[in-house]
Structures are given as C-alpha cells and as structure tokens.
Amino acid sequence: MGLENTETSSSPSLMVDFLQKCGGYAILDGGFATELERHGADLNDPLWSAKCLISSPHLVRRVHLDYLDAGANIILTASYQATIQGFEAKGLSRIEAETLLRRSVEIACEAREIYFDKCTKGSWDFVEDGRSSRRPVLVAASIGSYGAYLADGSEYSGDYGDNVTVETLKDFHRRRVQILAKAGADLIAFETIPNKLEAKAYAELLEEEGLNIPAWFSFNSKDGINVVSGDSISECASIADSCKHVVAVGINCTPPRFIRELVQSIGQVTTKPIIIYPNSGETYDAEHKKWVKTEGVADEDFVSYISKWHQAGASIFGGCCRTTPNTIRAIARVLSKSNTSYHF
Numbered sequence: 001m002g003l004e005n006t007e008t009s010s011s012p013s014l015m016v017d018f019l020q021k022c023g024g025y026a027i028l029d030g031g032f033a034t035e036l037e038r039h040g041a042d043l044n045d046p047l048w049s050a051k052c053l054i055s056s057p058h059l060v061r062r063v064h065l066d067y068l069d070a071g072a073n074i075i076l077t078a079s080y081q082a083t084i085q086g087f088e089a090k091g092l093s094r095i096e097a098e099t100l101l102r103r104s105v106e107i108a109c110e111a112r113e114i115y116f117d118k119c120t121k122g123s124w125d126f127v128e129d130g131r132s133s134r135r136p137v138l139v140a141a142s143i144g145s146y147g148a149y150l151a152d153g154s155e156y157s158g159d160y161g162d163n164v165t166v167e168t169l170k171d172f173h174r175r176r177v178q179i180l181a182k183a184g185a186d187l188i189a190f191e192t193i194p195n196k197l198e199a200k201a202y203a204e205l206l207e208e209e210g211l212n213i214p215a216w217f218s219f220n221s222k223d224g225i226n227v228v229s230g231d232s233i234s235e236c237a238s239i240a241d242s243c244k245h246v247v248a249v250g251i252n253c254t255p256p257r258f259i260r261e262l263v264q265s266i267g268q269v270t271t272k273p274i275i276i277y278p279n280s281g282e283t284y285d286a287e288h289k290k291w292v293k294t295e296g297v298a299d300e301d302f303v304s305y306i307s308k309w310h311q312a313g314a315s316i317f318g319g320c321c322r323t324t325p326n327t328i329r330a331i332a333r334v335l336s337k338s339n340t341s342y343h344f
C-alpha cells in the first residue's frame with residue numbers, strides 16, 4: 001500500500017499507524033549506492049548515486065526491487081545527492097533537474113507496483129502469517145545534507161563554517177523539498193543530518209512552506225554521544241520532536257557500536273518512533289572518497305545488535321552505506337524470530 005498524501009494534513013500519526021500495520025516494527029532498505037555499485041554502476045561523481053537517475057534508471061529500479069525482495073517495508077528514493085544545483089553543474093536545465101527529482105520518486109513507486117504485482121501473481125511473499133494481505137510498503141523521498149552536496153567531507157564533520165546560516169540552508173534546500181514533497185512519496189527522509197543548524201532549517205522549511213507531508217529526521221554520529229558536528233543529540237532530537245511534521249527520529253550512517261546509546265538519548269526527549277539504519281562500521285575517507293575496510297562488522301554481527309536496539313526503543317531498522325540486501329534479509333529474520341518468541 002501507499003498512504004495517500006492529503007492536502008490538508010501532514011498525517012502526524014503516519015508512522016505510528018504504519019508500525020501498527022506492520023506488527024510493531026518496520027524494515028527499511030540498506031545502502032543504496034553500495035548496491036548500485038554492486039550492479040556495476042560507477043558512482044565516482046559529485047552526484048554519487050543520483051548519477052544513475054540520468055544514466056541508468058533501470059538500475060535504480062532494480063536496486064529498489066532487490067530491497068523489497070529482501071523484506072523492506074520502506075524504500076528510500078535515489079535522491080540523496082540529487083540536487084538542482086548539482087544537476088545544473090552538469091549542464092542540465094532547471095526543468096530537467098526538477099524532472100529528475102520527480103523521477104526518483106516515480107521509479108521507487110514503480111518498483112513498489114512491480115513488487116506487489118509479483119507478490120500477487122506468485123503469492124509467495126505475503127502469506128507469511130497465513131494472511132493474504134499485501135505487505136505494507138512506504139516510499140520515502142531522500143534528502144541528503146548540504147554537506148553531501150558539497151562533497152568536501154562536511155557531511156561527516158557537520159562543519160559548514162561561520163558563513164552558513166539557517167537561511168543559507170533553507171535557501172539551498174527549499175526548491176528540492178518543494179518538488180519532492182509533491183512528487184507522490186509517502187514521506188520525506190532527511191538523512192545523515194550532521195548538525196543542529198540543518199535540523200532547524202528543515203523544521204522551519206516544513207513549517208513555512210506549508211508542506212503537508214510527513215518527514216523523518218535522521219542524524220549521524222561518530223562517538224555515540226553527539227551528532228558528527230559535536231552538537232548534542234538530545235538538542236537535535238528535540239528539534240525533531242517539536243516539529244509536528246516529523247513522524248520519526250533517528251540515526252543513520254553511523255557505526256553499529258554507537259547506536260544503542262544514541263537510541264537511549266533520543267528516547268529521553270521524544271516519544272516519536274525511533275529509526276536506525278547504521279552503516280557497516282567501516283570508515284569513510286572523504287579525501288579519497290572511499291570506504292576504508294577497517295572495523296567493519298559482518299552481517300551476522302550487525303544483526304546481533306538488532307534485538308538490543310529494539311529493546312532500547314527503536315522500531316524501524318535498516319542499513320546505510322556498505323550494507324546490502326543480505327543485511328536486510330538478516331534483520332528481517334532476526335526480528336521475525338524475536339516477535340515470534342514474544343507471542344508464543
């Protein structure tokens with residue numbers, strides 16, 4: 001199912017209702033760029049995964065389907081690093097750039113339809129509990145930070161310098177947020193938010209633009225205590241808590257070993273559902289633009305954390321960079337086992 005966007009409400013209960021339909025927890029997809037690369041895409045480009053919206057939309061659809069097949073209830077569009085400014089720098093017109101943004105949502109919605117069709121025809125996926133209902137799937141329109149667009153490492157330092165203000169960030173994001181809000185996604189995913197300033201800018205944009213679409217705010221951290229800029233996770237999560245459009249708050253692209261503490265800190269300042277989708281634990285080398293294979297955790301280890309995160313209060317689980325459909329399959333398996341043991 002998709003949930004209808006209405007012009008009159010941003011559906012503050014969207015995530016709570018969705019979680020109820022899913023049986024108490026939901027599964028998100030995994031690393032998008034990682035999976036595109038596994039399918040042969042070359043993402044060495046300032047647009048990163050968004051490059052495929054231009055060069056290989058069929059791969060984007062393929063990756064969405066891979067994650068749906070793996071058990072995801074929520075898929076994120078390929079728009080993380082798709083910005084109007086970035087497309088224009090490639091020589092595309094404003095209209096072409098805006099069309100590509102909308103296209104990222106359309107492709108994810110198409111993948112969801114294909115997946116539902118396949119389930120209906122094969123009837124192999126949705127009879128798990130002996131019930132023949134379709135597994136609910138939401139499409140979340142991804143928005144990466146200003147730092148992701150700059151591609152200068154500030155995505156993981158949160159340091160934008162003194163000249164960047166809330167207004168700068170709102171102006172940078174405004175048009176993309178407007179386009180994605182109206183493109184047919186169920187909600188917006190503000191991902192990898194590196195500092196308080198950007199969280200404030202998103203909250204103000206949602207209010208000022210009168211955008212009637214729910215959103216989640218997801219921060220990144222490199223110490224389990226603060227977000228990457230050093231701003232307090234409690235203050236950041238409180239901004240999300242106070243914004244009526246925000247339906248979930250959490251952490252992404254952060255090593256698994258830091259997640260539990262962060263979930264606890266977030267839980268102290270909000271009752272909104274907590275979403276977590278860590279990376280594999282490897283480190284991103286911004287200078288060389290590649291992931292360094294140290295301290296990464298294998299899928300089994302990643303998954304061994306899941307029940308702890310669940311107990312700590314998280315209810316939406318997935319993976320970020322360097323995780324794969326196998327990670328998501330493993331998460332789905334662990335959660336379905338722990339749910340069985342609660343009920344029987």
Ligand SMILES: [Zn+2]
Nearest residue numbers: 253279320321
């Ligand atoms: Zn990531």
